[in-house]
Amino acid sequence: xxxxxxxxxxxxxxxxxxxxxxxxxxxxxxxxxxxxxxxxxxxxxxxxxxxxxxxxxxxxxxxxxxxxxxxxxxxxxxxxxxxxxxxxxxxxxxxxxxxxxxxxxxxxxxxxxxxxxxxxxxxxxxxxxxxxxxxxxxxxxxxxxxxxxxxxxxxxxxxxxxxxxxxxxxxxxxxxxxxxxxxxxxxxxxxxxxxxxxxxxxxxxxxxxxxxxxxxxxxxxxxxxxxxxxxxxxxxxxxxxxxxxxxxxxxxxxxxxxxxxxxxxxxxxxxxxxxxxxxxxxxxxxxxxxxxxxxxxxxxxxxxxxxxxxxxxxxxxxxxxxxxxxxxxxxxxxxxxxxxxxxxxxxxxxxxxxxxxxxxxxxxxxxxxxxxxxxxxxxxxxxxxxxxxxxxxxxxxxxxxxxxxxxxxxxxxxxxxxxxxxxxx
Ligand SMILES: NC(=O)c1ccc[n+]([C@@H]2O[C@H](COP(=O)([O-])OP(=O)(O)OC[C@H]3O[C@@H](n4cnc5c(N)ncnc54)[C@H](OP(=O)(O)O)[C@@H]3O)[C@@H](O)[C@H]2O)c1
Ligand SMILES: [Zn+2]
Numbered sequence: 001x002x003x004x005x006x007x008x009x010x011x012x013x014x015x016x017x018x019x020x021x022x023x024x025x026x027x028x029x030x031x032x033x034x035x036x037x038x039x040x041x042x043x044x045x046x047x048x049x050x051x052x053x054x055x056x057x058x059x060x061x062x063x064x065x066x067x068x069x070x071x072x073x074x075x076x077x078x079x080x081x082x083x084x085x086x087x088x089x090x091x092x093x094x095x096x097x098x099x100x101x102x103x104x105x106x107x108x109x110x111x112x113x114x115x116x117x118x119x120x121x122x123x124x125x126x127x128x129x130x131x132x133x134x135x136x137x138x139x140x141x142x143x144x145x146x147x148x149x150x151x152x153x154x155x156x157x158x159x160x161x162x163x164x165x166x167x168x169x170x171x172x173x174x175x176x177x178x179x180x181x182x183x184x185x186x187x188x189x190x191x192x193x194x195x196x197x198x199x200x201x202x203x204x205x206x207x208x209x210x211x212x213x214x215x216x217x218x219x220x221x222x223x224x225x226x227x228x229x230x231x232x233x234x235x236x237x238x239x240x241x242x243x244x245x246x247x248x249x250x251x252x253x254x255x256x257x258x259x260x261x262x263x264x265x266x267x268x269x270x271x272x273x274x275x276x277x278x279x280x281x282x283x284x285x286x287x288x289x290x291x292x293x294x295x296x297x298x299x300x301x302x303x304x305x306x307x308x309x310x311x312x313x314x315x316x317x318x319x320x321x322x323x324x325x326x327x328x329x330x331x332x333x334x335x336x337x338x339x340x341x342x343x344x345x346x347x348x349x350x351x352x353x354x355x356x357x358x359x360x361x362x363x364x365x366x367x368x369x370x371x372x373x374x375x376x377x378x379x380x381x382x383x384x385x386x387x388x389x390x391x392x393x394x395x396x397x398x399x400x401x402x403x404x405x406x407x408x409x410x411x412x413x414x415x416x417x418x419x420x421x422x423x424x425x
Contacts, residue, residue: 062189069093069100069132070162070190074197076105076114077134081249082275083108086344088135088201092118094156096129109344113138115147119154127155134162134194136187139174148177158184162194166202200250200347203367207424209341212366214350214357215246216386217412219378224353227380229262238410239372246370248274251345252303254336256356257283266293267351268300276300277349280340282356284331286311297322305339307331333360358388361399367424369401373413399423 076091084090084106092114094102102125104117115137119126137147137159151159159178164187165171175185195202203211217234218224225231233240247253248269259265260281267279279294279302286306294302295318304318308327315325328335333356340348350360360366371386392398401417408414418424 062186065098066132066160066186066189069095070134070160071193072100072103073114073132073134073162074190074193076103077197079105080107082251082269082277085109085201085251085346086204088198090114090133090135092131092133094118094122094126094129094131096122096125101125101129110143112144113147115150116144119150119156122154128157130158130160131156132160132162132189134190135198136161136163136165136172137174137178138165138170139177140170146174146177148174151178152181152183156183158186160186160189162189163187163191163198166198166205199368203424204341204346209337209365210251210345210348211368212337212348212350212360213246213250213368213370214360214366214386215243215370215372216351216357217243217372217374218386219374219376221377221379222385223378223380223383224386225262225384226378227383229258229384231263235372235374235412236410239374239412239414242409242414243372244268244270244274247277247349250277250347250349251343252278252280252340252347253349253351254280254282254356254360256352257281257285257288258355259351259353260288260292260294262353264289264293265351278303278343278345280305280336280348282306282331282333282336282352284310286314288314290314290317295321295323305331305336332363333365334363337365354385354388357386358390361387361419361423362390364423366419368418369416371415372409373415375411375413 072093073091076093077089079091080089087106087109089106090113091105092103093100102118102120102122104114104119104121106112106114106117115131115133118131118133122129131151133147137151139146139148161175165174175187178185200211203209216224217231217239219234224234247267248271253267255265255267260283268276276299279300281288281294281302281304283304284307286304288304288311301322301324303324303326305326305328306315308329310327318325326339328339337348348365350357350366352360357366390397390399399419402420404415404417406413406415
């Protein structure tokens with residue numbers, strides 16, 4: 001992997017033209033989406049791509065250089081983490097004679113797509129060039145004209161695509177349009193990494209609801225707090241920093257009323273310039289403190305979901321503090337996810353306690369689990385656990401996680417996995 005070192009920060013979300021070199025033999029300074037970066041020397045330069053290759057769909061022509069450029073697209077795409085919903089995270093790179101002559105990413109919905117920024121940066125040099133992009137170029141008129149046409153007009157020779165558009169109605173349309181115009185297209189480079197980056201977007205498209213991620217921190221004996229409800233902190237700093245990054249990548253975080261009463265959390269990403277998700281409290285009673293950190297809305301917005309007629313005095317106070325309050329006839333995790341889908345959200349992080357988590361799992365509001373496990377014992381037969389009653393009586397009813405991964409985070413451990421497919425619909 002090329003070593004890219006950030007040497008000075010100017011401004012953050014800028015798609016200004018970029019002149020970058022993929023040749024790592026010289027240290028090159030470049031303005032990359034507002035970050036001045038140095039490509040360090042001393043590493044092998046990747047093999048340039050032959051833009052006149054005749055290969056169509058086969059992966060046989062995929063080179064290390066292709067993978068490297070696709071990873072660059074993913075790095076660029078990540079610059080907009082948490083800001084693009086309902087759109088995907090997309091980065092694009094224009095390469096000619098083995099050199100990057102333009103780069104870009106999609107900064108947020110309503111703004112131009114990544115390919116547009118990259119082509120703009122490349123200018124006339126795009127003619128005969130190869131364009132890398134982590135998602136199939138769009139082929140429909142939305143808020144912006146189709147990128148397939150933009151690429152054809154720019155005269156590019158080849159397009160390398162990370163993954164096809166997940167929408168079954170449009171999947172392959174952009175690729176077909178490019179091929180019909182004589183542009184060579186290679187599909188599936190770094191496909192897994194591309195799918196992973198946009199998993200929430202894919203979920204939203206396929207199932208018409210946001211991806212629900214249940215994140216919790218528990219002791220080795222399976223407790224998320226003491227029997228008295230104290231939970232600060234279960235895990236160490238490294239795990240907590242990782243949670244802050246996770247928050248920055250999500251559109252919303254949900255907790256229940258008890259968590260507000262017991263923990264009084266901030267639920268922000270605690271990072272300068274990083275995105276803060278919408279903080280959502282689900283409370284039926286609205287028996288919540290008048291002074292909670294979540295009512296401080298200067299740094300991040302807060303939405304309270306409740307039931308019709310609950311605690312009108314507190315509702316008035318919350319509105320004065322800038323908190324949005326929405327009353328529903330029946331407050332359920334399913335309803336909460338419907339509301340968040342309507343807001344264009346792709347990813348929702350459930351940071352609630354076990355009672356609400358059980359209800360959310362039972363209603364199909366959660367698909368992914370991220371369990372931080374601290375190697376410590378707190379004990380307590382009544383101490384709360386990550387997931388409350390699911391009504392199961394035999395071990396054969398247990399929900400087996402799929403695609404399980406685990407890794408050490410500082411002195412703690414993170415286990416990640418997905419609930420069975422039936423929890424995805
Ligand atoms: N270690 C961790 O990762 C972690 C994370 C979060 C919480 N905790 C701990 O978990 C404990 C609280 O657990 P909890 O399960 O009561 O958490 P919770 O996150 O407060 O969820 C329960 C609350 O959600 C509200 N709610 C709204 N609709 C609901 C529905 N359909 N089903 C269930 N609840 C609904 C209710 O609020 P109202 O009562 O206001 O109506 C209910 O009391 C605390 O001790 C906290 O410290 C630990
Ligand atoms: Zn597009």
